[in-house]
Amino acid sequence: MKTEDLRMLKEKALDIRRLTVEEIAHLGIGHVGGCLSVIEILVLLYYRHMTHDPANPSREDRDKFVLSKGHAGPALYAVLADRGFFPKDLLYTLNQGGTNLPSHCDMNKTPGIDMTTGSLGQGLSAAVGMALGHRLKNLSGRVFALIGDGDTNEGQTWEAAMSASMYGLSNLIAFTDYNKMQIDGPSEKIMRLDLLQERWESFGWFTQRVDGHDLDALDGALERACAEAKRPSMIIADTVKGKGIPHIENDYTNHNMPLTREDAEKVYAWLDRCESELEETNREVQP
Amino acid sequence: MNYVIERAAQDEQQPEMRAVYGEELVRLAEEDERIVVLDADLMRANGTVCFRDRFPERTFDLGVAEANMVGVAAGLSATGLIPFPASFSCFAARRTFDQFFLSANYARQNVKLTGSDPGVAAAYNGGTHMSFEDLGLMRTIPGIVICEPADPVSLRSLLPQIAFRRGSSYLRLHRKPVTPIYAPSETFELGKGKVLCEGSDLTIIAAGAILVAEAIAAAELLEEKGVSATVIDMHTIKPLDEDLLVRWARTTGAVLTAENHQVQGGLGSAVAEVLGEHCPVPHIRVGVQDEFGEVGTQQYLQERFGLTAENIINQARRLVEKKTGTHRERKGA
Structure with a gap:
């Protein structure tokens, strides 16, 4: 990736992290941890790889995205608002009665959402169906999916994994937001997912493992996945639940937590520092 | 008839x-x-x-x-x-x-x-495969269409x-061979029950391959015994044809439902819900009475759970007596 592209994505990741925190802090409570661990993956998809058209969100010749961990909806809403699918003001209606932005993704309510999700384990099956549908209809659009540790606990995810491999769905590229935390504690203590890469490989998927907050590394993995011609791809992204709010990072109670104004202010201060650092680095690399 | x-x-x-x-x-x-x-x-x-x-x-x-x-x-x-x-x-x-x-x-x-293979049609596959609850589950889904031809x-x-x-x-x-009921020219509308025969003493509402055939056989035998029954094939269980149901409940004053399913949650429940609100008349539900399925031939299972013309006849006579009894009580009061 070109240096300026990487710089743009890094800046975008900071913007989206800030917007997501603003959105949840406005309500005062939300799925903070799992929203903040997926930011870089979403930014990479929506600002570099996916074809989409905010003016016509349902056009047939586009890539599609299934957020199987539907509770990370608020992070995706921040991306969609920033990309122009709907006005940013809408973000402040999150979870309010009558809103078009429910806690979990709803394709019938929110422009740009390609599949309704919320019961873990169901997203990958739907993505398999979409990938089969694209192939049957000769559509070039790829199907991207993002699953979490909780999804990975669900048996249905492994049924979907079998079927994607059986049908050789190279147009299906999935990420695991491997933050290693779930609601009741660290996955290590609740339901171990060790040998995760070997598991996906043994199910016949082209599997890679990268740092899920390293945009350059993620991009490399995604490029290789897009070039894979025969198998579905899984990119296991090592992430930090709550990434960007240092005092809650990796605290499993951050799954669904109150987010006060003061918390938010701390995050903005941290994001400001990151931004200054990024600008500093940019000045250094420029002649 | x-x-x-x-x-x-x-x-x-x-x-x-x-x-x-x-x-x-x-x-x-x-x-x-x-x-x-x-x-x-x-x-x-x-x-x-x-x-x-x-x-x-x-x-x-x-x-x-x-x-x-x-x-x-x-x-x-x-x-x-x-x-x-x-x-x-x-x-x-x-x-x-x-x-x-x-x-x-x-x-x-x-x-x-x-x-x-709903209900007793599962036959030799036995209780593990015998769905007496699927309609109950499905009926709770908003906006769904449920059909049993x-x-x-x-x-x-x-x-x-x-x-x-x-x-x-x-x-x-139903996937196995069935008794043919309709002439090939007959047409059906989703959401609209089909009246097979018109009678005045009670209305039998049935769905599915087994019970519609049994209901017709029962109505024919009832006719010989001087009881005249309307038979409706309620092929669409949701949305239920409420107008047709209420019209015939009013006309005959008694309703018998017959289904290859638990009486809880299925056709009998759906009909009872409508009758209770719009036209409370005596109603008897022929179907599985809060039991799990078991293994056997379809014939054995139909008899075991009362999904037969014979049971429909017995229950119909009980129902007509109940209706007359209610009528008499009302007159007496």
Whole structure:
């Protein structure tokens, strides 16, 4: 990736992290941890790889995205608002009665959402169906999916994994937001997912493992996945639940937590520092 | 008996419902390229092998993984296709309920789920495979269409309506040979019950291949004994034809429902809900009385659970007595 592209994505990741925190802090409570661990993956998809058209969100010749961990909806809403699918003001209606932005993704309510999700384990099956549908209809659009540790606990995810491999769905590229935390504690203590890469490989998927907050590394993995011609791809992204709010990072109670104004202010201060650092680095690399 | 429809020739051989289902899907798919078929390793049982032979690229056998099958169907629907996933009704309803509820119905997709071998039709597969609860589960899903055709003619007429009505549906499909009921020219409208014969003493409302045939046989025998029954084939269980139901409940003053399902949650419950609100008349529910299924021949099981013309006759006479009794009590008061 070109240096300026990487710089743009890094800046975008900071913007989206800030917007997501603003959105949840406005309500005062939300799925903070799992929203903040997926930011870089979403930014990479929506600002570099996916074809989409905010003016016509349902056009047939586009890539599609299934957020199987539907509770990370608020992070995706921040991306969609920033990309122009709907006005940013809408973000402040999150979870309010009558809103078009429910806690979990709803394709019938929110422009740009390609599949309704919320019961873990169901997203990958739907993505398999979409990938089969694209192939049957000769559509070039790829199907991207993002699953979490909780999804990975669900048996249905492994049924979907079998079927994607059986049908050789190279147009299906999935990420695991491997933050290693779930609601009741660290996955290590609740339901171990060790040998995760070997598991996906043994199910016949082209599997890679990268740092899920390293945009350059993620991009490399995604490029290789897009070039894979025969198998579905899984990119296991090592992430930090709550990434960007240092005092809650990796605290499993951050799954669904109150987010006060003061918390938010701390995050903005941290994001400001990151931004200054990024600008500093940019000045250094420029002649 | 006062039939208001043309009956099938009585010497007609008994056709298999699954064969009609498979043939009809092929016919629909020839007209419309959006039709696709999914199964969970039961294509031979569900009669869709002919579809796979004709449209291999539009057939997806997902193996013994019903939850994934329904999720994949929802994904196919999201790309504009019209998927028909099928399994035995016990698995289609119980095992995939969350997937069908959420990925298909809540997501407003167009998934045409078929559950075959309902209730006692599971016969030698026994209690594990005997769905007496699928209608109860399905009826709680908002906006869904639930249909249980009684014979090949009604299946042929209703299947295209199910296919081309936007939204998800549950087709409760008897797959084995059935008694032909309707003349080939008969047509059906989704959501509108079919009155087979008109009588004045009670209304028998039945659904499905076994109970509609038993209800007709019962009505014929009742007629000989001086009891005149209206028989309605309520092929669409949701949305229920409330107008027709209330009209005939008023006319005859007594309703008997007959179903190959628990009396809780199925046709009997659906009818009782409407009668209770709009036309409370004496009502007896013939069906499985809060029991699990068991193994045996279909004939044995029909007798075991009272899903026979004989039981319908006995209950009908009880019902007519109850109605007269109520009438007398009211007069006395």
